[in-house]
Amino acid sequence: MAWPGALIPEALRTLFKEKATVLYPFERIERAEGYRGKWSLDLDACIGCGTCQRVCPSFAIEMVETDKTKTGKKPVMRLDHCCFCAQCAESCPVDAITLTKEYELAAPEKEKLLVE
Amino acid sequence: MDNQMERETEVGETWAREEEIVRDLRSVLGEKLLEAEIPTKRRVFVKVAEGAHREAISMLVDSGVWHLSTISGVDTGDGFEVVYHIFDHNRGVEVNIKSPVPRDNPEIQTITDLIPGSSIYEREIMDLLGIRFPGHPNPRRVILPEDWPPDQYPLRKDWKPEQLTKASRRYAEIPTKPGQVILQVGPQHPALKEPINFEVVVEGEVVVDFIPHIEYNHRGVEKAFEERTYLQGIYLAERICGICGHSHTTVFVEAVEQLADVRAPPRGRFIRTIVAEMERIHSHILWLGVAMHLIGWDTMLMYSWRDREVIMDLLELVSGNRVNYAMNTLGGVRRDIRNDQIHKIRKGLDILEKRTLEYRDICLKEDTLMKRALGVGIVKPELAKKMCAVGPLIRSSGVKTDVRYDDPSVGCYEELSGHWSVVTSDLCDIVGRVLVRVDEVLESIKMLRWMLDNLPNGPIREKVPKKIPEGEAVARYEAPRGEVIHYIRSNGTDKPDRVKVRAPTWGNYSAIFESMKGLYIADIPINFGSIDPCMACASRTTFVDVSHSKPKKWTWTMEQLVEYGIRWYENRGYKR
Numbered sequence: 001m002a003w004p005g006a007l008i009p010e011a012l013r014t015l016f017k018e019k020a021t022v023l024y025p026f027e028r029i030e031r032a033e034g035y036r037g038k039w040s041l042d043l044d045a046c047i048g049c050g051t052c053q054r055v056c057p058s059f060a061i062e063m064v065e066t067d068k069t070k071t072g073k074k075p076v077m078r079l080d081h082c083c084f085c086a087q088c089a090e091s092c093p094v095d096a097i098t099l100t101k102e103y104e105l106a107a108p109e110k111e112k113l114l115v116e
Numbered sequence: 117m118d119n120q121m122e123r124e125t126e127v128g129e130t131w132a133r134e135e136e137i138v139r140d141l142r143s144v145l146g147e148k149l150l151e152a153e154i155p156t157k158r159r160v161f162v163k164v165a166e167g168a169h170r171e172a173i174s175m176l177v178d179s180g181v182w183h184l185s186t187i188s189g190v191d192t193g194d195g196f197e198v199v200y201h202i203f204d205h206n207r208g209v210e211v212n213i214k215s216p217v218p219r220d221n222p223e224i225q226t227i228t229d230l231i232p233g234s235s236i237y238e239r240e241i242m243d244l245l246g247i248r249f250p251g252h253p254n255p256r257r258v259i260l261p262e263d264w265p266p267d268q269y270p271l272r273k274d275w276k277p278e279q280l281t282k283a284s285r286r287y288a289e290i291p292t293k294p295g296q297v298i299l300q301v302g303p304q305h306p307a308l309k310e311p312i313n314f315e316v317v318v319e320g321e322v323v324v325d326f327i328p329h330i331e332y333n334h335r336g337v338e339k340a341f342e343e344r345t346y347l348q349g350i351y352l353a354e355r356i357c358g359i360c361g362h363s364h365t366t367v368f369v370e371a372v373e374q375l376a377d378v379r380a381p382p383r384g385r386f387i388r389t390i391v392a393e394m395e396r397i398h399s400h401i402l403w404l405g406v407a408m409h410l411i412g413w414d415t416m417l418m419y420s421w422r423d424r425e426v427i428m429d430l431l432e433l434v435s436g437n438r439v440n441y442a443m444n445t446l447g448g449v450r451r452d453i454r455n456d457q458i459h460k461i462r463k464g465l466d467i468l469e470k471r472t473l474e475y476r477d478i479c480l481k482e483d484t485l486m487k488r489a490l491g492v493g494i495v496k497p498e499l500a501k502k503m504c505a506v507g508p509l510i511r512s513s514g515v516k517t518d519v520r521y522d523d524p525s526v527g528c529y530e531e532l533s534g535h536w537s538v539v540t541s542d543l544c545d546i547v548g549r550v551l552v553r554v555d556e557v558l559e560s561i562k563m564l565r566w567m568l569d570n571l572p573n574g575p576i577r578e579k580v581p582k583k584i585p586e587g588e589a590v591a592r593y594e595a596p597r598g599e600v601i602h603y604i605r606s607n608g609t610d611k612p613d614r615v616k617v618r619a620p621t622w623g624n625y626s627a628i629f630e631s632m633k634g635l636y637i638a639d640i641p642i643n644f645g646s647i648d649p650c651m652a653c654a655s656r657t658t659f660v661d662v663s664h665s666k667p668k669k670w671t672w673t674m675e676q677l678v679e680y681g682i683r684w685y686e687n688r689g690y691k692r
C-alpha cells in the first residue's frame with residue numbers, strides 16, 4: 001500500500017553521512033588513472049610524421065613548421081576542436097603524444113587554446 | 117544463392133530460418149525477387165523489382181511480423197534505393213528489403229497502411245532525399261525546418277551546402293475548431309529542457325492534437341559520416357548521443373566488422389558489453405532522477421543522482437572519461453580491464469544494487485509517484501506494436517522484446533543468454549516504465565557480475581584493414597532507450613558510402629505522440645519524458661548559413677540571432 005513519506009528514513013540516515021559533494025574550486029577530486037585530459041606533446045620524441053593529423057576525427061591537429069623534427073613539421077592542437085578521444089596518442093608510432101589529467105581548460109581567448 | 121550455400125557448408129552453420137524467409141519471399145514474388153543474400157546469421161538482404169516491395173512486406177506482415185526498425189534511403193548515383201529494415205520476431209531475422217527508385221521520377225508507394233509506424237521514416241526520406249511516397253497520410257516536413265527550401269535535398273550526393281538558397285516557405289497553419297487553442301510547448305520550456313517544440317491543440321485542459329517540431333538540432337551527422345574515415349566515424353558516432361554514445365559506437369563498429377569480415381576477440385567483446393551495461397545503469401539512474409524531477413519530486417532526483425556518481429566513477433576508471441568513453445574501436449576495444457579495476461567495479465556494484473533495491477521499494481511505496489503517474493500515459497500493446505515502439509516503452513506495455521534477447525549478435529550476448537531475463541511490465545503507463553527501468557538496472561548488475569566472473573583471457577582487439585570491402589551491413593543493439601540500428605554501405609574505400617542511423621527516440625516518437633491525445637496539459641512533460649527522450653539522438657544537422665552573405669559568416673552575433681528569432685516568429689504569424 002502506498003503511503004507518503006517513504007523517503008523519510010533515507011533522509012534521516014543522510015543526516016549522519018558525509019556530504020556527497022565537494023566545494024569545487026577549493027577542493028578537487030583526483031581523476032582516475034588513464035584520464036583523458038589536456039593534450040601534450042613530447043617534442044624530443046616526435047618525428048613529425050603527421051599520423052595524428054590524419055586520424056584526428058575533429059580536425060583539431062595542424063602540422064606547423066619547426067626545426068626540431070626530421071620532417072620539419074610538428075603538430076599543434078586546438079583545444080576548442082579537441083574531443084579528447086586520444087586516437088592521436090594511440091596512433092602515434094613513437095608515443096610522443098599523451099593526454100594528461102589536466103581538465104580545467106577554459107580560456108577567455110581562442111588563441112590561448114592552442115597547445116604546442 | 118548457390119555461392120551462399122557452399123559457404124554455409126564450409127562454416128558448418130545452418131541458416132535454416134534465413135533460408136526459409138528467402139524461400140517464402142521467392143514464392144510470393146517469383147521473378148520480381150532480383151537478388152537474395154544471407155551475409156551473416158540473422159540477416160537477410162533481398163532486392164526486389166520496382167514496386168514489388170509492398171507485396172513482400174504485406175507477406176511478412178501477414179505472417180505475423182510487426183516491427184519495422186527503420187527505412188533507409190540511399191543515393192546510388194544513377195538512382196535511389198529505399199531499404200526497409202524489418203525484424204521478424206518469430207524467426208529472429210532482420211529482413212532488409214531493397215527497392216530501387218528511379219531518379220527522374222522519385223516515387224515509391226507508401227507502406228503506412230501495412231505498418232503505421234513507418235510514417236515518420238518515410239517523412240524523413242522525403243525531407244532528406246526528396247523521394248515521394250504517394251498515399252502517405254501526412255506528408256509534412258519532419259526532420260528539416262518547415263521553411264527549408266522545397267527543392268533541396270541534403271542527402272543527395274550531388275547536393276552541396278553552397279547551393280542552399282534563402283528560406284522562403286511559410287509554416288503550415290494548423291486547423292482548429294472553435295473552442296480549441298494552440299499551445300506552444302518548448303523549445304525553451306521550463307519543464308522540458310530539450311530543443312523540441314510541440315504545438316498542442318487543446319480543448320480546455322485536454323490535449324486534442326499533438327504536432328511536434330523536431331528540427332531544431334539537426335546536425336547532419338549522416339552526411340558528415342560520408343566525409344570521414346571509418347576510424348574517425350567511430351568518434352562521430354559516439355557524439356550522436358551524450359548518454360548512450362557507447363551504444364552507437366557499438367553498432368557502428370559491429371557493422372564495419374561485418375563488412376570487413378572480422379570478429380572481435382572474446383575478451384574484446386566482453387569488455388565492449390561490460391561498458392555497454394555500465395552505460396545502461398548510468399542512463400537508467402539518470403532517467404529515474406529526471407522523471408522524478410518532472411513530476412516535482414526533487415528529493416528523489418538528488419538521491420538518485422548522488423548514487424549515479426558511483427557508476428560514473430567506475431566508467432571513468434575503466435574508460436578514462438565520465439561520458440564519451442571511446443572504448444570501441446574497429447576490431448575490438450581500446451583499453452583492457454585490469455584485475456584491480458575489476459575489484460573496484462565489484463565493490464561499486466554492491467553499493468548500486470543495494471541502492472537500486474531501495475529506490476524500487478521507495479517508488480512502489482511512496483504516494484508521490486503513484487498518485488501522479490499511475491494510469492497516466494497509457495500505451496496499449498497494440499498501439500506500441502503498430503507504431504513500432506522500442507525499448508522500455510514497449511516492454512512496459514507487456515511486449516517481451518529486447519534486441520539483446522531477440523538478436524544477440526552484438527557483443528557477448530550469445531554467451532550471456534540464460535544469465536539474465538527480459539524485464540516487462542503490464543501496467544502500460546508511466547509507473548510501468550519506471551519499474552521496467554529500475555529492474556533493468558538490477559538485471560544489468562547481474563549481467564556485469566557474470567561477465568566479470570567469466571572474463572576470458574587473450575587479446576582485446578583484432579586488426580582491421582583501412583579500406584573496407586564493398587558491401588552493406590546492418591547492426592542492431594539495445595541502447596538504454598531502445599533499439600538503435602546502423603545501416604552502413606561501403607564502396608571499397610576508407611570512407612563509407614552511406615551511414616543510416618536510427619536512434620531509439622526516433623522510433624518511440626510515433627507511439628508516444630499518439631498516447632498524448634486525451635491527456636491533460638500538465639501530463640505532457642512527464643509522459644514525453646517517460647520515453648527518456650534524447651533530442652540530439654533523434655535529429656542529426658549542421659548549422660548552415662542561409663543568408664548568402666559574402667564573405668560567408670558562420671557565426672552569428674547576438675543581434676543577428678535576435679533579429680532571426682523575431683523574423684522566425686513573424687513568419688509563423690505572430691506579430692510584435
